[in-house]
Amino acid sequence: MKSSLLEWLACPVCHEALTLREAAPADAAEIESGELACRSDHRFPIRKGIPRFVEGDVYVKNFSFQWWEHRTTQVDRYGRHKESTRKFQSHLDVPLSWLKGKRVLDIGCGPGRFMDVALAEGAEVVGVDLSFAVDAARANLGMESRAHFIQGDVFALPFKPETFDLVFSFGVLHHTPDCRRAFEALPPLTRPGGKVSICLYSAYERVLVVPGNFWRKILNRLPPRLLYAICHLAGPLYYPYRIPVIGHFGKMIWNISMRPEWRWRILDTYDWYSPKYQSAHTHPEVFRWFKEAGLTDIQVLESGISMLGNKPAPAPMPLDRRPEAAARG
Ligand SMILES: C[S@@+](CC[C@H](N)C(=O)[O-])C[C@H]1O[C@@H](n2cnc3c(N)ncnc32)[C@H](O)[C@@H]1O
Ligand SMILES: [Zn+2]
Known part of the structure; x- marks a missing residue:
């Protein structure tokens, strides 16, 4: 964290200004660890150079x-x-x-x-x-x-x-x-x-949103690594999905990203099926x-x-x- 950021920050609980404590390394341009605190003693740690205002990644472990x-x-x-x-x-x-x-x-x-x-x-x-x-x-x-x-x-x-x-x-x-x-x-x-x-x-593409949500609610319960492995199916499925009629019905059953780049396609497909919350x-x-x-x-x-x-x-x-x-x- 750069100390210049402090000027923009306020306590998310009581909205008072925050001050820096126990910064390490002391006087460095980039603070790796320490603590931010307000006058009412709400405290927030700085770990690995980042101020942390939440306990962890709660419902977004998939995104981590x-x-x-x-x-x-x-x-x-x-x-x-x-x-x-x-x-x-x-x-x-x-x-x-x-x-x-x-x-x-x-x-x-x-x-x-x-x-x-x-x-x-x-x-x-x-x-x-x-x-x-x-x-x-x-x-x-x-x-x-x-x-x-x-x-x-x-x-x-x-x-x-x-x-x-x-x-x-x-x-x-x-x-x-x-x-x-x-x-x-x-x-x-x-x-x-x-x-x-x-x-x-x-919300305008209901024909894809509805089956997409159906699969997401099942698949997002899987451990991230397993779901990610399943999403690798988007790699080869891309080729039959490019055939007009087959592709149309295929997407209505299990939609995948149609990005031409292999890795990007798998990323996008995982991004659709892993989130806990998703609204349109x-x-x-x-x-x-x-x-x-x-x-x-x-x-x-x-x-x-x-x-x-x-x-x-x-x-x-x-x-x-x-x-x-x-x-x-
Ligand atoms: C699909 S990603 C988009 C990331 C980036 N904006 C992009 O387009 O590449 C959604 C991001 O929103 C974050 N997110 C979800 N809920 C959030 C919340 N309550 N506060 C802050 N970030 C949140 C997730 O952790 C995730 O990194
Ligand atoms: Zn406070």
């Missing part, structure tokens, strides 16, 4: 496994592709160069594929994840001076209000027990004039959440349920009510 197994698959700088850059751009209404110098929060960062993009564009980025994926993110990006990592829960985030220019969460909130309540954590952390961007599973949403529903959160200029973007909104900046005070006008009488 998945993101260590595929620590680099989707990260542009390691995979030598631009897939994450392209996807990030599809969730923004401005060019990625807008990110330069911005403070950005990635909720549910996984191994940091989107943090990587924001860092490359010159942003200062905090990645939060409930699972030990956050250690994978640190292994991938910890060498960057503008990258910060936190193990925490979207339902109890440890930040001061209105800290970030952009708060985003791609492919995450639908994996929590209450997607809408999880979304409600984002706007308060966004500064006036800043942006909120999310991407969720779509519609555009009107999510549009309403944005509106009710006071966000404006709401935009429906491509791929899944991708939506972006702005947090309105306070209206400028009328000229005749400004302090200088009052002083003039």
Whole structure:
């Protein structure tokens, strides 16, 4: 953890400022261990260089496994592709160069594929994840001076209000027990004039969502390693599934990712069948959440349920009510 992160943090229990105790190595730029504490003595350990605001990976053990197994698959700088850059751009209404110098929060960062993009564009980025994926993110990006990592829960985030220019969460909130309540954590952390961007599973593909959920509820009880082995079937099944009629019926029985890259295909298939929680949403529903959160200029973007909104900046005070006008009488 870099001590500069402290300025943005607040106790997730009582919202007071946090101070650093017993930091080791003392006075180092990167703190490997220690403790954060507030005036009311709520304490949070720093272990392996990451402040831990949760006890463990509770309902996301599948993601801890998945993101260590595929620590680099989707990260542009390691995979030598631009897939994450392209996807990030599809969730923004401005060019990625807008990110330069911005403070950005990635909720549910996984191994940091989107943090990587924001860092490359010159942003200062905090990645939060409930699972030990956050250690994978640190292994991938910890060498960057503008990258910060936190193990925490979207339902109890440890930040001061209105800290970030952009708060985003791609492919995450639908994996929590209450997607809408999880979304409600984002706007308060966004500064006036800043942006909120999310991407969720779509409820529009019922023909695949229904059998998918049926299999997920059975398969997610298996030990991660066994389910991962089963998902390797996606490797060879890809070829018969490409035949029009066979593929159509095959997907209705047991859908698999149709990514051409073998490893990516297995990762995506495991990602669909392993989560404990998985919900799907519609555009009107999510549009309403944005509106009710006071966000404006709401935009429906491509791929899944991708939506972006702005947090309105306070209206400028009328000229005749400004302090200088009052002083003039
Ligand atoms: C499908 S992965 C997406 C990761 C990353 N956003 C990406 O697109 O590569 C979902 C992530 O959400 C995280 N997650 C689930 N529930 C969470 C919660 N309550 N708070 C924070 N992260 C959570 C999981 O641990 C997992 O890493
Ligand atoms: Zn506290």
